[in-house]
Amino acid sequence: MHRRSLIADLAEALGKSEEEVRQFLEALWQRLPLAIEIEPPFVRYLDAKIEGVRSTLEAEIKGLRSALEAEINGLRMAMEQGFKRSEERDEALRREMDERLEALRREMQQGFQQMAERDEAIRRELRQEIEALRSEVQRLERWFRTFAISILLMLAGIIVQNFLK
Structure with missing residues (x-):
């Protein structure tokens, strides 16, 4: 204005x-x-001081940035190693679980096989006992027939004697 x-x-x-x-x-x-224009000496002095401070600050900032980047890289590497160890632990646990599951599966199959074998053995034993009982019953039937026939013949003989007398 x-x-x-x-x-x-x-x-x-x-x-x-x-x-x-x-x-x-x-x-x-x-x-x-x-x-x-000619700068007065004081202005040049101040400019030099400001430039010195600026270059010092830039160097410190550069150093801090480098240290920070190194720290970040170190942390990144530590995190990557941690993730790698976690993955290795997970893989080891997975393998262990797979092995345990496989062992349990084998044990169960052996158990089922043993149960089937026991079942078959029990069935064979029962068949043998049934066969033995059948043989015993047949023997008893033969003995009873023999005894019954003998008794019937004796009774018939007694009845015939009683009629003949």
Whole structure:
């Protein structure tokens, strides 16, 4: 805003329009030689100090960044090793479980086979006992027939004797 009022003031003092004054100032600015500025020694001293502090801070930041990256890489490697150990433990547990399941399966199959063999042995034993009982019953039937026939013949003989008398 200050620039507009300066242009307006100049335009009023010169009796020209603001646009003409603006064009004049722009042309004047382009034609004037640039003055070389020399920095005072204190400014150069401050710039050097600021540059020194900046380079020190950049070096410290770079060192901290490197240390942080090294720490992150170390943690990453530790995590990867931990994951690898976990995977190895999981695999070992999986193998152990598979082995145990296989052993249990074999034991169950042996148990079933032993049960089947016992069942078959019991059936054979029962068949033998049934066969023995059948043989005994047949022997008893023969003995009873023999005894019954003998008794019937004796009774028939007694009855015949009683009729004949």
